[in-house]
Amino acid sequence: MFISRPFSRVLAGQVVSVTGSNATAVVIPLIAVITLDASSFEVGVLNAAESLAAAVLGIHIGRWCDRIGPDRTMLVSNLTGAVATIGLFAVLHAGVLSFPLLLALLLVVGLAELGFDISRTGYTVSLVPKDRLPHANALIEGANAVGEGIGPSVGGWLFDTVGAALSLLFDFVTYMCSSLLVLLNVLERRKRETAATAEHTPRRDESPHDESDENGDGDVLSGLRFVWGNGIIRSIAFSAGQFNFFTAAFFTIYYVFVVRVLHMDPVAVGLAATCSGIGGIVSSVAAGALIRRMASGPLFIATLFAPALAALLVPLSALTIEYGNAVVIALVCVSQFVWSFTVTVNLVLSESIKQVTAPERLLGQVSSVERVIALAAEPVGALAGGLFADMIGEDIALYLCAVGLAASTAWALGEHGILSFCKPDEWQR
Secondary structure (H helix, E strand, O other): OOOOHHHHHHHHHHHHHHHHHHHHHHHHHHHHHHHOOOOHHHHHHHHHHHHHHHHHHHHHHHHHHHHHOHHHHHHHHHHHHHHHHHHHHHHHHOOOOOHHHHHHHHHHHHHHHHHHHHHHHHHHHHHOOHHHHHHHHHHHHHHHHHHHHHHHHHHHHHHHHHOHHHHHHHHHHHHHHHHHHHHHHHHHHHHHHHHHHHHOOOOOOOOOOOHHHHOOOOOOOHHHHHHHHOHHHHHHHHHHHHHHHHHHHHHHHHHHHHHHOOOOOHHHHHHHHHHHHHHHHHHHHHHHHHHHHOOHHHHHHHHHHHHHHHHHHHHHHHHHHHHOHHHHHHHHHHHHHHHHHHHHHHHHHHHHHHHHHOOHHHHHHHHHHHHHHHHHHHHHHHHHHHHHHHHHOHHHHHHHHHHHHHHHHHHHOOOOOHHHOOOOHHHHO
């Protein structure tokens, strides 16, 4: 059984952390709009700045993760997020919160979340046998789906029930709970290392040294060089970057389109979101079996192309308005289910391939490079989506997004790309 006690703690910490983060993702815009009377542009600045700051510093976080260890990075990231959250609570409770201060604290929270995500890749490799990596990553994505499903509802309910300031304490508590779970793993590992050291006393000529420097991995750009030089990882990273660009553009237009054009009420929009969450949970259960039975390259391409087809259902559903709201809602719900199901399989597969392709000593840096590409693409895509929707109309812009999503498969079609990946024998058991 690969679900060891340390990995169980990681899963539990993932659920807790993602739930708290998604609750706060609802609370922060409400604080900005209601408490600070922020404009739509200022809310957009909050969303874009968090991603851009993480993109700029992401490579450095990955290097730090490889140096001090993924478990310690997870712990430091959680504690940093807790300090930023309690700081935001304090200034809000004292009535001295300003937009620049909210922006600064949100940047810290974003960096903490990025550090947690980056370190999870290498930590999973250290805790899980190679043959069980796809299943472990599927469980992690399932934990994400649960947290993403629960968090927004909890955040909205807390804001309405106890107010803006106290609602932030929920995220603080989740940070501390996740920190405690990681701390238990850190202490357990230190105990094992102490016992191992006691059994082996190094000779005088066995001086400690930095292996990363000997291998040329101490350079801050070593992760970037590896991603660029490895065709498999490069195809994953750049296809993900293009996919995230058009995903951000699509969902910038999506909510305007389903409300103003499809005339879906908030209950129907929430139902579609629920179907998306269900798709993610179902996919986390099925992903391991799909990865084991299907060739990795074609499966990767299929899980990029299927969301493009799902995206087409949204503008196409406008052609069925005359058949009644039930048909329209059903098509949008199917779209969101298929989207979430296939994207989750892609995430599990991509993570698993990266974990067996990149050297363990570079996993943090490789993960950070991938996150940087994705984070840099998202705010630009969101701005581009809104701009093109205003210029050419929401329906045509949605069709273009679907084409852009499908075109992201082009990065994976080269002979040295994902199609050249040979699935480990262990994955086929």
